[in-house]
Amino acid sequence: MCLAVPGKVLEIEERDGTRMAVVDFGGVVKDVCLEYLPDLEVGEYAIVHVGFALQKLDEESALRTLELFAEIGALQEEFGDPWVSAAEAAAGGEEQR
Amino acid sequence: MRYLEEFQDPALAQRLLADIRATVTRPWALMEVCGGQTHSIIRHGLDQLLPEEIELIHGPGCPVCVTPLEVIDKALEIAARPGVIFCSFGDMLRVPGSDRDLFQVKSAGGDVRVVYSPLDALRIAQDNPQRQVVFFGIGFETTAPPDAMTVHQASRLGIRNFSLLVSHVRVPPAIMALMESPTCRVQGFLAAGHVCSVMGTAEYPELAERYRVPIVVTGFEPLDILEGVRLAVRQLERGEAKVENAYPRAVREEGNPAARAMIEDVFEVTDRAWRGIGTIPGSGWQLSEKYREFDAERRFSVGGITTVEPAECRSGEVLQGLLKPHECGAFGTVCTPRTPLGATMVSSEGACAAYYLYRRLGTGAPAAAGGSAAVGSREVSSVG
Numbered sequence: 096m097c098l099a100v101p102g103k104v105l106e107i108e109e110r111d112g113t114r115m116a117v118v119d120f121g122g123v124v125k126d127v128c129l130e131y132l133p134d135l136e137v138g139e140y141a142i143v144h145v146g147f148a149l150q151k152l153d154e155e156s157a158l159r160t161l162e163l164f165a166e167i168g169a170l171q172e173e174f175g176d177p178w179v180s181a182a183e184a185a186a187g188g189e190e191q192r
Numbered sequence: 193m194r195y196l197e198e199f200q201d202p203a204l205a206q207r208l209l210a211d212i213r214a215t216v217t218r219p220w221a222l223m224e225v226c227g228g229q230t231h232s233i234i235r236h237g238l239d240q241l242l243p244e245e246i247e248l249i250h251g252p253g254c255p256v257c258v259t260p261l262e263v264i265d266k267a268l269e270i271a272a273r274p275g276v277i278f279c280s281f282g283d284m285l286r287v288p289g290s291d292r293d294l295f296q297v298k299s300a301g302g303d304v305r306v307v308y309s310p311l312d313a314l315r316i317a318q319d320n321p322q323r324q325v326v327f328f329g330i331g332f333e334t335t336a337p338p339d340a341m342t343v344h345q346a347s348r349l350g351i352r353n354f355s356l357l358v359s360h361v362r363v364p365p366a367i368m369a370l371m372e373s374p375t376c377r378v379q380g381f382l383a384a385g386h387v388c389s390v391m392g393t394a395e396y397p398e399l400a401e402r403y404r405v406p407i408v409v410t411g412f413e414p415l416d417i418l419e420g421v422r423l424a425v426r427q428l429e430r431g432e433a434k435v436e437n438a439y440p441r442a443v444r445e446e447g448n449p450a451a452r453a454m455i456e457d458v459f460e461v462t463d464r465a466w467r468g469i470g471t472i473p474g475s476g477w478q479l480s481e482k483y484r485e486f487d488a489e490r491r492f493s494v495g496g497i498t499t500v501e502p503a504e505c506r507s508g509e510v511l512q513g514l515l516k517p518h519e520c521g522a523f524g525t526v527c528t529p530r531t532p533l534g535a536t537m538v539s540s541e542g543a544c545a546a547y548y549l550y551r552r553l554g555t556g557a558p559a560a561a562g563g564s565a566a567v568g569s570r571e572v573s574s575v576g
C-alpha cells in the first residue's frame with residue numbers, strides 16, 4: 096500500500112467542494128483527489144497514492160534523466176572492455192525479459 | 193510520455209550497471225528504506241545483478257510490517273464491536289494480531305471493509321449515519337496527507353460518525369535510530385522517493401552530515417534504483433556524505449507544501465513503537481488537539497491493550513537489516529504468506545514475503561558471479 100503509482104489525468108471536476116479527477120493507470124481508471132495539486136491539468140501525469148495526487152511528474156526531468164543514462168553507457172562502451180560489455184549485454188538481454 | 197516502461201529499459205540498466213562496476217573498489221552496504229523498493233529489487237533480481245561488493249540491506253519502510261501488535265489488537269477489538277464498520281487497506285487483513293486477524297473478525301460477523309482510499313471510508317460514513325465508521329490510518333509520510341485530508345473533510349462536513357485509528361510513522365527518526373544502533377552496518381541510504389515527493393529533502397542534510405552517510409532520494413523502477421545505487425556508491429568511493437536526488441521527476445526540494453501544511457494542521461509528532469524494533473522517539477504522528485475528537489482510540493477506549501510478539505519471529509532483525517529473511521528458522525516452513533508469523537511475511541512489501549514470492553529460499557549472499565545472477569533472474573521471471 097505504500098506504493099504510489101503514476102497516472103494520467105483524464106477529467107477534472109468539483110465535487111462537494113473538493114477538486115477531483117478521473118485518472119488512468121494504464122487502463123485502470125480511478126477517482127483521485129487533487130486538493131494537494133490544484134494546478135494539475137488534464138493530460139498531465141502525477142504520482143497518486145491511495146486516491147490522492149501527491150506530486151506532478153515532470154516530463155522534462157524524466158527525459159533528461161533518460162538521456163543521462165544513455166550518455167553514461169556511451170562512455171562505458173567507449174572505454175570499457177568490449178568483451179565484458181558484450182557478455183553483459185548478452186546476459187542482460189536474456190535476464191530482463 | 194510513458195513513465196513506466198522507459199525506466200525499466202534493460203539496455204539502459206546494463207549501462208548503469210557497467211558504470212557502477214567501474215566505480216566500485218571495495219564492499220559497501222546500502223539500505224533501501226522503502227518496502228516498495230525492496231519489492232522491486234527482489235522482483236527484478238537487481239541485488240544479484242549488482243557487483244558482489246554491493247550489499248543491499250532491506251530497510252523498515254513497510255508500514256504494514258512496522259505497525260505494532262498493540263495497534264493491530266486495538267483494530268481487531270474495534271472491528272469486532274457491533275455497530276462498527278471498520279475500513280482498511282487490503283494488505284492489513286491478514287496481519288496477525290495476538291490471537292486473530294481482521295479477516296477472521298470478518299468471518300465471525302464483523303463488518304470489515306477494504307477500501308482503496310480513506311475518502312471511500314468517509315463516503316461510507318456519510319451513507320451510514322447510524323453506524324460508527326473507523327478507518328485504519330497506517331503508513332508513512334505518503335499516506336499521512338490522504339488521511340489528514342480525510343479527517344479535515346470529516347470535520348468540515350460535520351461527519352461525526354467517522355474516526356481514524358492512527359499509527360502513522362516518519363522516516364527520518366527511523367534513520368536516526370538505525371544509525372545510533374551499535375549493530376548498524378549501513379553505509380549509505382536510498383531514501384524513499386514518494387515520502388520525499390511529499391516531504392521534500394530538507395530533513396536529510398542534517399542526518400547525512402551527522403552520521404557521515406550518503407542519502408540518495410531514490411525511485412521505484414529498476415533504473416531509478418540502479419541510479420540511486422550508482423550515486424550512493426560514487427559518494428562512498430569519493431568519501432562524500434551528502435543528499436542527492438536520483439528521482440527528480442517526482443521529487444522537488446520543497447516537496448508538496450500544501451500536503452505538508454495539512455499534515456501539520458491535522459497531526460502532531462509523537463513517539464511511536466515500531467513492530468519488532470521498539471519505540472523510536474518522535475517517529476510518529478497522532479491527531480492534533482484540534483482534531484482529537486476523530487481519534488478512534490479515544491472514541492472506543494482501547495488504550496489499555498498490551499501484547500507479546502511470537503518468539504520464533506525474527507522480523508525485528510529483518511527490519512533492521514541484521515538478518516536476511518531466509519536466515520530465519522521459520523521462513524518458508526512454519527511461516528508462509530498463508531500462515532504468517534510476522535507482518536513482514538504478510539505485506540507484499542515486506543522483505544520476508546518478497547523473498548518467499550520470488551523464491552529466494554537458497555543461498556543468502558548476493559550472487560557472486562554473472563552466471564548465478566542469470567539463474568536468479570530466470571527464477572524471477574518464471575514466477576512473475
Ligand code: SF4
Binds near residue numbers: 504506517527532534
Ligand atoms: S520468516 Fe516469518 S517468522 Fe521469520 S522473520 Fe519473517 S515473518 Fe518473522
